[in-house]
Amino acid sequence: MTLSFDVVVRERDVEVAFEVADGETVALLGPNGAGKSTVLAVTAGLLRPDAGRVLLGDRVLTSVGDGATVDVAPHRRGVALLAQDPLLFPHLTARENVAFGPRSLGAPRREARRTAERWLAEVGVDDLADRRPAQLSGGQAQRVAVARALAADPRLLLLDEPMAALDVAVAPALRQVLRRVLADRTAVVVTHDVLDALLLADRVVVLEAGRVVEAGPSSDVLTHPRSGFAARLAGLNLVRGRWDDDAVRSAGLAVRGQSVGPTPAAGEEAVATFRPQAVAVFREPPAGSPRNAFAVTVTDLEPVGDVVRVRGRADGTDGDVELRADVTPQSVAELDLVPGLAVTFSVKATEVSVYGL
Ligand SMILES: Nc1ncnc2c1ncn2[C@@H]1O[C@H](COP(=O)(O)OP(=O)(O)OP(=O)(O)O)[C@@H](O)[C@H]1O
Secondary structure, three states, X not given: OOEEEEEEEHHHOEEEEEEEOOOOEEEEEOOOOOOHHHHHHHHHOOOOOOEEEEEEOOEEEXXXXXXXXXXXXXXXXXXXXXXOOOOOOOOOOHHHHHHHHHHHOOOOHXXXXXXXXXXXXXXXXXXXXXXXXXXXXXHHHHHHHHHHHHHOOOOEEEEEOOOOOXXXXXXXXXXXXHHHHHOOOOEEEEOOOHHHHHHHOOEEEEEEOOEEXXXXXXXXXXXXXXXXXXXXXXXXXXXXXXXXXXXXXXXXXXXXXXXXXXXXXXXXXXXXXXOHHHOEEEOOOXXXXXXXXXXXXXXXXXXXXXXXEEEEEEOOOOOOOEEEEEEOHHHHHHHOOOXXXXXXXXXXXXXXXXXXX
């Protein structure tokens, strides 16, 4: 069932349009306050927009500002919303929680029970059917919540950071379950996690400040991001500017690299991306080097696995361009890196991807 979303919520400065094809899963990404929850709330019928339409297939779920207002009640939309918190009924067993949806759609008790058991088995917790929520772990409760959402046979599934409240140790198992159940389902998943975007979603839509800033197949967006948010998520440095004289130029910076796809035309908007691992850090600008060299002021240092991520602001860019370098702890000690220090970040042109926007 295709979702077609085109909505304005003025109070929140949200103006978002996107589509989800039948059977497709779209990941909605973006920084805090970007409008992701607002999109889910409007789709689920929990928030009425100031203008716009939400269509599921050819059925109008919401229509405001263009003829008669339509606002289908949440429980009549065929839309299931799975939140961070499983929100199970505490006094019902897992089986009864899952059977609740089919029962309220009119299924006889036995049939609802069978449906519940089938879905509990599908998400791998059929042995816990008789437990109440208080007797379940966070991961188990979230699986029951997935079963409950699916047992209502929704035409659209919305997931709001389904793994966020879980231990990192149990998230991979739930991700596998979701990957299976989302395979042929029309779904929107809000996430901050790059793995969710890659493993669960066919496409991503990136929101910043209430607007769509980029959209495309998950692997394209994460390998060749065009927005700062997607670049950070993908763990890449990104400089956005104009293509001029064989470099992407942004205030105070010139980045040379290798074109991915057609070389941008002179003056065209373009981005350069490169991995923090490809960046070397120097106290003094390396003399006579063919590498890209950027004057940077270190802003902070953070251990990431067995390396140290050095973040810095590129000088002369009004603090707009943040660059990152991953270096060994020995280098941090040898270079005596501390926040506030002026250094040079250097990266070979062969390590930089350049593409037009
Ligand atoms: N109940 C509310 N009333 C008024 N404004 C709100 C309300 N909830 C959110 N907002 C505002 O709407 C905008 C979008 O917020 P929203 O919660 O949709 O973002 P989000 O992308 O889901 O963020 P997060 O990742 O932090 O959950 C923000 O400017 C936010 O401050």
